[in-house]
Amino acid sequence: MTPVSVDTVIFDWAGTVVDFGSFAPTQVMVDVFAAQGVPITLAEARGPMGLAKWDHIQALGREPSIAARWRQRHGRPMGTDDVDALYAAFMPLQVERVGGYSALIPGALDAIAALRGKGIRIGSCSGYPRVVMDALVPLAAQRGYRPDCVVATDDLKAGGRPGPWMALANMIELGSRSVAACVKVDDTVPGIAEGLAAGMWTVGLSASGNEVGLDWDAWSALSPPAQAAACRPAQDILSQAGAHYVVRTIADLPAVIEDIDARLARGERP
Structure with a gap:
């Protein structure tokens, strides 16, 4: 079936939805x-x-x-x-x-609510093994984040990143129509490689993740020019890794999804 809009977004965890700076x-x-x-x-x-x-x-x-x-x-x-x-x-x-380190990244709940308002299913996967995810998932739920699917790096015999397996397992579990209707969101190069290997749209996050490596307070204390300078290397690294989009944090994602929907409607594919 030819997709006309995004139906699944698959998030990484640390540096993407929780743990600003990935500490x-x-x-x-x-x-x-x-x-x-x-x-x-x-x-x-x-x-x-x-x-x-x-x-x-x-x-x-x-x-x-x-x-x-x-x-x-x-x-x-x-x-x-x-x-x-x-x-x-x-x-x-x-x-x-x-x-x-389980605090949600500012803007995460609003962004996810906007996606759910469009009928988009929320998947997730991580470099964490299941034993860590079993500790983290309930804490995130207490803060309001409850993805529809959680895949840990040791859940699958095929292995984890940079292979496509965790992203594809989310797609299968959530019943997506097509890989072209799926978006993988991550702050790391292996996470972007995972989404690309799965044939999905990929969105890199520059400010909140591993490459900048500042916590929320340190990031917020920077002036706008300093924030732009801090993000620039991360933007370059994620773009060079093949990310279709690079934005600062998950708060910027709804606008990206709208753009992908427009590209899908024009017949474009990842």
Whole structure:
């Protein structure tokens, strides 16, 4: 069936709908590496954001400067057993702390209400595993966010990002007419790659997510020119990743959906 309007929007979680600046996963990464005697910066921890957390840890261990620090501390390269151990330390800390970063991004509820007013179904997926999502989802619900579908990175045998599987699982669960009627919204490059691999429209978020990495108070304290300057690298990164649109936060999404609807009505496809 040829779609004439968007019927499904699939959101990432941290940095997209909750946790302005995407701090919950990155700070825990810093802490678990430090516990192994290998310091990493918050900026380094943000590098592979969007991947499943085991893959995120492995990617950090392969980054040349971190790999050198690991080898200096432990006398050998980081191996699979080390990634397993770091992941085992990461998980309980992430579950413990995710609630502290569960505040909704300003404008999220209004934007989602506008989408629901158009009959759009709300999906979601994350680089978080199910055990973390089971802690986060009820907290988000208490704040008013209740997506129609939640897919965690370890729910599917096929794996997570940058593959299309979580986005497609949302589409199947929610009964979308076509991938061209679906929009994937994310603040990371792997999340944009996920949507593109699924054949969906993609929207990158520059201000609220991983690339800028400021919390709401720090972001709000910036002057408009400083905000524009802070967003520019994130806009470039997400655009170069192939995002069809890049806006600052989820609050800007309803206007994007209207534009996609107009493009679909003209026969355009992602």
